[in-house]
Amino acid sequence: MVRWAEHAIFWHVYPLGFTGAPRAAAESPGQHRLRRLADWLDYAVELGCSGLLLGPVFASETHGYDTVDHFRIDPRLGDEQDFDRLVAAAGERGLRVVLDGVFNHVSARFAQGRDWFRRRPDGAYDVFEGHHHLVALDHAKPAVAEYVTRVLNHWLDRGVSGWRLDAAYAVPPEFWQRVLPAVRERHPDAWLVGEVLHGDYTAYVERSGLDSVTQYELWKAIWSSLNDGNFFELAWALKRHVALLDVFVPQTFVGNHDVTRLASRLTDERHFAHALVLLTTLAGVPSIYYGDEQAFRGLKEEREGGDDAIRPAFPREPGELAPFGWPTYRLHQRLIGMRRRHPWLVRAHTSVEHLTNRAVALRSLAAEGEVLTLLNIGDEPYRFPLDVTGFSVIATASPGDRPGSTVPGHGWLVLAKYA
Template identity: 90%
Template sequence: MIQWAEHAILWHVYPLGFTGAPRAAADGAVQHRLRRVADWLDYAVELGCSGLLLGPVFASETHGYDTIDHFRVDPRLGDEQDFDRLVAAARERGLRLVLDGVFNHVSRRFAQGGDWFRRRGDGTYDVFEGHRHLVALDHERPEVAAYVTRVLSHWLDRGVSGWRLDAAYAVPPEFWAKVVPPVRERHPDAWFLGEVLHGDYAAYVERSGLDSVTQYELWKATWSSLNDGNFFELAWALKRHVAMLDTFVPQTFIGNHDVTRLATRLTDERHFAHALVLLMTLPGVPSIYYGDEQAFRGLKEEREGGDDAIRPAFPRDPSELAPFGWPTYRLHQRLVGMRRRHPWLVRAHTSVEHLTNRALALRSTAPEGEVLTLLNIGDEPYRFPLDVTGFSVIATPSAGEGPGSLVPGHGWLVLGRSR
């Protein structure tokens, strides 16, 4: 695994929404909105993040995933100088920058024209999941592979550290196996993350040569088990999750630009912290979707504009954020800080030590140490039948709670010890 990614905690930002850019590109006049992203980097550092996962920044028609030109910054966001300033500002703060590359499909106005579009048997263009304006690229064409290789290398040359490859699940893994190696020759520290929703994650990584894929199975099991009071679902997902570590380290999350906000999804807001505890104690490369650290709400809807609620604009300055979100921000700070003090959790072996519908104890072990994560979503205090001798509290909902196996109703506790 790429060394810097071993310690990465990413703040995930959708820049068109974050900066309040208009829904559609209009006259092409440059608006320097990327500077607003740069203004929030200190906030991300104070949160505890070490990287910025940035949604689409390239010239597009509307939402950024209908790219027109991968070599040009979207004028709604700025120009190349704005991008270079953002890269420099991130570097000054020790933040790695990961870009979002959309190479499965493009806009019908794609700069290279229709010669590279994939055609159906009847001669019409193939499209992405029924969206007429998103035309699929023909990944069998050598010109497409050469183009994607150039794009990846171009922006790595400009100072970024990695790529999220959008809709990788719709692209043959053999395409990435052709594209990535020549890029790695020039940029051996580049990290490549593929968006994969389901299926055999490990097989896709092995066939594609990517470093990681998005762990949607764990995301779903996290909120679903909390809502249903059924930790058995999460325990089953964890078996698959841990097995993946034999091949790669998954990218983990409890929110992103494509799903309903966690604070909206959960039926009991007291369990938001439990989901965050899981994100920060389980193996993987975790990301925090902007606004989740402030308990933002937002419902994704399957309609035109249905993503707007989960991709909102941020204010100009942190002082303009609502007061009710700051306790959640401070909770994130504590748990992210715990994770950074135990970086070995990124690939720790995690086992289920105790399991009921509403109580779960996880043990994460590595040569460096051991962590016990105790979760109780029942109404009554729960005493876990575990020996916690030698453990100390490394994360807790509030100060003053000592080590022990008794967890209050709807409470949680993280214990740790060094080896």
Template identity: 75%
Template sequence: MGRWADHAIWWHVYPLGFTGAPARALPAGSEPQHRLRRLENWLDYAVELGCSGLMLGPVFASETHGYDTVDHFRIDPRLGDDADVDRLVAAAHRRGLRIVLDGVFNHVSRAFGHPEWFRRDGADYAVFEGHAHLVALDHAQPAVADYVGRVLDHWLGRGVSGWRLDAAYAVRPEFWARVLPGVRRRHPDAWFAGEVLHGDYASYVARGGLDTVTQYELWKAIWSSLHDGNFFELSWALKRHDELMGSFVPQTFVGNHDVTRLASRLTDERHLAHALAVLFTVGGVPSVYYGDEQAFRGVKEDREGGDDEIRPEFPADAGQLAPCGWPVYRLHQRLIGLRRRNAWLVRARTEVEHLTNRAMAFRSRSGDDEILTLLNTSDDAYRFPVDIDGLRVLDSSSPDGKAPLPTLPPHGWAVLGRASQ
């Protein structure tokens, strides 16, 4: 893995939704619609947010939502063409931003050009999680491994820095172990993140030769503990997270293209800051899902079109965003800035030092560096029985910075570190 990933903070964008693309593929022979260029208008916004790269959802030719790919070597005409990708990569690189693409290699559309590569399930083809139009590839076939390797090589050669491997949990890790070594020899700095929902994360990374997997356990515990007033769930997840940090650096998040937005999950909007304080003060490679930094709301529903609300179109430029979202954007800026000033946090080990249902203190360390995070979600002020000697407030919910630490006000939070931080 390229060491650059130790400093990565991703702005995660679903391009088909972001650019307002039609829900279905254009008629055959249609001219490309250069919507991908709209993303160029938002690169400075991502830089100012504090991010160091774009993690893009599907951009390849597909029939509908991008996960029913028909050709991994062709940009979806609803988004543009190869020249638009080259423009975006060049514009991103000029700003110091890297780009990661979404590789959907577990399943494809039934219109994919190689039906001989489909995995059979009796008399019919195997499908992905009951979706009849998403046909599973037969990963045991050498031709499939060769194809995936060629796709990865092709776009890495065009300037992208890595891949999010969609639905990796549905692919045996040994498939990646066959594909990735050759790709890494040709692109030694490439970064590979697998989408894994549950199970033995560390084993999957080790067996597959990936750099990381998505940390869904921590995601769920963050919003759920705040929603239910139960920090014991988060404490358990942080213990599990710390164990994972012993073998790899998880990809962390509080929102993505597949889940209800954080602002819609929480019953108390004041606790959105608590979620961000956790995300940016524990180990991992964090991402921010577009719109979350503006406190967008959206509920995922289990129906056709049920993802539309969480994959909205963005306006032409930032000046058209609603004024009510900018305080949350500035909160993201502050905490991402704190994270970037303490880049050691990417590999930090974390220990919970104090715990009640609605109050938690945890300390993240690496060598001589440390950060103490205090969270209070109760209606009363809370005094934490923790050692804060030598620490100062790096950020907090108290705008004047004069909270009488280690006491936090109701629904307060604070991040403490040493003077040099």
């Protein structure tokens, strides 16, 4: 894993939605909306983030995942100069920029033409998951691998620090083995993470040569265990999560551009903080999806335009955000700050020290120390049968809490002891 990524906490932004770009590229040519995003970089820094994980920025027909040209910035967002200014402004603030690269499928109007499209046995073009406007690339063609290598290097040359590879689960992992050597040789510090939903994460990393993949199993276990009052599901997922660390550090999240907002997903809003506590105390490279830090709501629906609610526009400046979201922003600041003061949590191995349906104690251990996370989603105070001698409080729902093993109903407590 590249060294800088071990300290990264990303603010994940979907630029077309964030900047209020119209649905179709033809509706708004020659705009400079990326400049609006540049105006929010201080907000991301104050949140505590050290990286900017961008959704698609390349020329496309509609939502950005139907790419037309990977070498051109989408005209709805601006031009290459706008992009360069954004990367430079991020760099001035210590923010690493990671781009979203869609290399499994492209628009039917892809600039390189149809010679690179994959065909089915009947001769028709193969498409991505039934979406006829998303045509699959033929990853067996050397020209496709050469093209993707050039794209990755081109934008790394322009100052980005890594790539999120969209729909990597649909791309043969061996494809990346043909692409990555030339990228690693030129940019050894580039961080490359693949979108993988399920299956054998470790095998995909080992066979592809990627640095990481998205940890959807943990995402699901977090919100589902909170909703169902079943921390046994979380405990099971954590066994699998910890096992990944022997090979790679996964990319972790409780929200992103493809899923229902956490504030809408949870059946009890009092447990929003519990989810964030887990994100910031468990191993992984975490990301915060823009708007989640303001408790935005949004339901993903399986229909045309079904992503609109989870990819909304932000106002021109932070002062225009609704006042009710700022307590959640400050909660994020506190927990992200706690994570940054304990960066070794990125690789810490977590064990379940005590477990019931509605109460769990997790111990995250590394050479530098240990963190004890106590979560209670029951109505009554819960006394954990644990010895917390030598621990100090590093994050709490109630300022002024002292080290102890009793957590109030729907409360949480994070303790630490150092080597």
